[in-house]
Each structure stands twice: as structure tokens, then as C-alpha cells.
Amino acid sequence: MLDIGKSSNLPTPKCYFSTTTLSAYNNISELPTKKTPFNLLHGSPYYHTVILLSPSASLNVNTTSKYARLRMPLLSLLTGDFFNTHIKTGNVLLLSSPLKLDTTSSEASFTLINGVLSITCDRALYERAGLTGTAIPDPHARKHGTSKFRIELNLRLPSMLAGKKGFERILRAAETVFVGDISWLFYDVAAAGVAEDDATLGKEVEIKEVKAETGDLDKVLVPGFPADISKDAEVENDLVELLEWISLAAINSPRVQQGDLVDEIISRYEVPTISSKRTADTTDDSSNSKTTQNLTKISFTGFLPASYLATTFGEALLQSSGSWFAFLVQGFEDGKAFVILKTEDDRALSWDIEG
Template sequence: MLELDHENGPNPKCFYTSSMLPSFVDHKQIPSKKKPFATIGGRPFVHTVDLLLPQENEDALLQTLGDAHGSFTYAKVYMKPSEVVTGDFFNHYIKTGNILMISEGRPGIDHTFSLVEGVLRLEVDKATYERLGLAGEPIPCAGRKHVKIRYAIELNLRLPEMVRGHKGFDRIHWAFNNVLDRSVTWLFYDLKGSNDGAGPMSIHQPSMKTVQPKTETLHQVTVPSFPQTIQPDDHDIAAELLEWLTMVAMDSPRVRSEDHLDSYLSRYQVPDISENGVSGGSNQDLVRLRWHGLVPSWKAQEIYLAALKASGDGWFAMHAYAFDGSAYTVLQDKQHTSTWEYMG
């Protein structure tokens, strides 16, 4: 793993990994512990997935994704935290089911809540933490000055003792009814259900949201040659590739072949990477597909596998952005995989 940072600077925030995929990947039994699958599955949900690939492979991708072209549905619902841990909602979706939930709020500023695999995570300020009376841990702030201490509380709601009448569970109810007693907006996805608004959540009048990929054609993009290996000390190449992929995803005019902006205004140049002493690159029409909403990890993985099948010996790249500011980028060129992980 390559760390993209200065040796004497703060803790590294961007990690690069180079790996090789096997010649055949079984879509039903993927190597989930190896990158990039470990990276994709390591974030239960993200809010945006961007897929970049040559336009010539677009039809094959859409055919692989199926008639719905990778669309799916999630819900937006208004609930108090206390309503998450009571009644049929609690029994159906948490005790016996499996859902993903994330609340509104700015990470690091507002109170934020998330629910993954039955674990409810609360991130609150110090004053609220002291009023709640629930055990938690301070959130590391990496030595940043003028940042108020915040606390994280993780409650495993699937434990056998999480039932009414148990002292610990009753304490959670008290905290939610007396401290975190306001309704907040949640995004909701049922990993086991149909996500049609039916079931116990229907009493909360959910608003159903359908995520469909938005397609945009990027004409005459200068595409560098992609190295099949990157050495541990090749920080510059890894950083330049990531910069180029990010600018393409943003549809920056700086990566277009017809761009002739004065170098006084922008010094950016598409990286000229040589492989075995021979530099390459070409101008290509690309397609960017964007899924925006509550995107669960299984859907991001499905998108990656569809692109892998549709691209054949070609290349594609996928960006994913999480709610907490973290992100990852995967560049696939033939069997070579480059993975960047940014920790916000």
C-alpha cells in the first residue's frame, strides 16, 4: 500500500493500492477480502457513485445492468430516534431484519445518527453526551485546534438484552425521550425488503426516492496510458492519475484535447506516463454515469462488476463519495486495479 503524503506531515489521508484481478471473477463468489472489493464493501453506503468508461462500451454496460439500468429505490422518512427502537419498526427491521439508515446533519457539526447491521451510532457534542448518560468514546480530531470535542456512542440493538425491562435498554429509551426528542429526517434502505414504502415504516409516511443513473457524454478527453504496475516510491504517478480521474469526473475542460487555455491561468497538463520507456495516450469520447442518493454497498459493487464485464480488455474508473467526507476511486485497466482511498 502506497501512502500519498509527505513523510513529515500530518497522518496520511490518502492510500493507494495496486493489485491484479484474477482472469475470471465469479460474480456470485467475489473475493470480498481483496481490493477493490474490500474497499467497496467497506462502506455500507455512499451518496454518489460516478462511473467513467469509453463511450464505445456504454451499450454493453447498460445491457449488463439490465432493463432498469441500475436504478433502485430508497425512502426518506421523518422519525424521532425513540421511534427507531420501539414497536413493530424495531422488531421487524432491526431485530429480525436488516436496514440501513442515516440521519440529516453535517458531520462534525450537528447531531448525526446512522444504523448499520443493527448498530445505531450517535455522534453528538459534549453537552448532549453528558445529558444522555450513555457510554461512548471521544471522536479523534487529529490534533486540530479550535475543534470542539464530540463523542460517538454505538448501540448494538441486536443484543439479547436489548428488550424492554432491561436496565440498559430502558436507559436508551429515557435518553431518546428526554434528550434526543426531536424528529429528524432519515434516509432508509431495507436490505431484505422491497423498498416500496409498505410494512411497519408506512405509518411514518415515507417519501420514496428512485435513483436512476444520469448519463453525460464527455467528448474528446485526453486519456493517458495507464501503467500496469506502480512502484511503492512512485508517489507522483499515483497522485497524477488520481488528479486526472477527478478532473474527468468533474468534466473539467482542462482534460479536453481542444483545450488551449493560457498556461498563465492554468498550468495543469494531462500526465504523460511512459510504460517501458514508451509514452502513450489518446483522445477518446467518454461516458459518465452518476447515481446520487442513498447507494448501498451491494449496488456499488453491482455497478463495478457490470463495468468489469462490459469493458473486457478496456478500462473504466469508479468514484464513490461517502456522507462522512471519505471517498474511494478505482481504476481498472485490463486485469490491473488501482485503488485510492481518501479518509476525510
């Protein structure tokens, strides 16, 4: 018998919605960091992809950034000029690819944020490393099973120096347990990028530049944006459908184009119709608030720090008077994303997605 309706113990993906009226800003330096929706831009120290969707010719955003791809063992990060320049006294972001050990099926991953080195590994590596950490419950593991551990080490502490007992224990783990070359993404927060002549990055370094990639989508059916936001079930359904429309438009789906003809067996999707009583762009009682517009998609991909997102969003905000744009962000973690829709009447509709 098929157990189709069986409930799952896995965590349910969550989406948190918020809305606010935006103040008038004259320059990017005036933008807050803790107020909605700006707090979403600073919710993580780095992100992977940004997509800016707007009516054609309404925005001209072309922010650039540089980051580096390094290849070095963990021990090299904890010793020599790199450690002294970028970790003890500097401010850098580091994100590693998984370190897979040839002798076992174990793997570990590493991040460095504000001088704190975080190590995520399985039980076997954790016990061999001999470092203090905490268990991470894994909803995908078997019942009563704990498959991951996290170790956090503040490398800026005065005690984190060669010869100190605690630091020597870390070096010993890097020499005997977490062994092998690791690929790292590197961004220097203090320098707002990467210096190409930085000899401390080692010989296996590749400087990458984040550049805007632009594409057009013509004759797109754009739904009206809700003006009356409440906990009414119908309004909540409108917000879900609006988020779905933004996601489809961001991938240049032909399903949102005017005149799209597709067999119902393939797709039954229709651009949502939001009642004019709940939209800001119509005043009559017509039930169809959709308009046809040509859209431009600007995308940025790479190792993007929070400051880069804030600058990109700020430029779009200052240029979008009387117009709308959607700002879609995807993090490195699976299922972590958020969307901000800035409307023509200077409101921000935000979806924070987890899982």
C-alpha cells in the same frame, strides 16, 4: 508578518495505492469481497455517489435501487412496529441528518448498522443522556479539548426490550434529551431495497429511486496507464497525476479535452505524459503515450449500500474485456473516497483516500 509556512497540527490527508491483476470472472456471484480491489467496495456499509467513466459505447451499466427518506423522532425508532420489524428481527441501514436542539447549540447524529445504534454528540448532550460512550478526539478542537462522544448500543441483544433497565435508560434519553423530528435515510438490506407499502415507515416517508445519469465528453486526451508499478519517485508522481486526470475527466472538465485553449493565468494544467517504458499500451520509445477518445460518464447518487456498489462494479467488470474504465466513489464522510482504474490488460489500480 504572514505566517505562511506555519506547520499545522491537523491530520494530513492520506492516499493508499495498490495494484493487482484481476482474475477472469463469469458472473457477479464469483466476485470476492476481501481481495483487492473488491475490499474497497465493502469498506463502508453505504456511500453517496458513484461515477463510472469509460470509452463511449464500451459499457451499458444501468443498475437501479430504492431507498427511503423518513422523518420521525428517535423514540419512534425504538418503539412500536418499526423497532420490532426492522431492528430486532430485520436488517436495515439508517443514517440521520444532524439533530439540532432549539434550546441549545448542541447537535447529535445517528446511524444504525447491523442492529447497532451509534449516537455522536457533544459533551453537553452526552452528560445529559446518561449513556455509556467513548470520547472522540477532535483534531480541530482546541488543545486538550474533546468535543465529541460516541455511544454505541446493540439493539439486537435480548436485554434490549421494554421493561429492562438498560433499555429504559435509552428510551428516557430519547424522550428527554434527543427530542425532535429527525430526517433519516433508510435502506432494507434484507429486502434489497424498500417496500412501498411498508406501513411501519410512518406517514412522512418518501421513496426515492437511484437512476443512472449519463453524459458524454468528446475528444478527451487519455494518458497511458502505468505498467511498471514501483516505489520509484517518478512512478509515484505518475500515479498522482493519473488520479488527478481521472478526477478532472469525471467532472467533465474541458482541461482534459484535445485542443483546449485556456489562459495560463486561469490554469496551467496539462494532461500527463507517462513514458512508454512504463506503459502497457506502447512498445516504442516515444515519450507521448496519450490517445484521444470519446468518453461516457455514468453517475449514481443517493443512499447506496455496499451491495449496490459491488453489483455495479461487477457488471462493469464483466462488460469491459479489452477495455478500461474508472470507478469513482464518494462516501458521506468528508474526505472519504476511493478510485479503481481497470486497465485494458485486466489490472486494477486503486487509490483509497482518507481525509
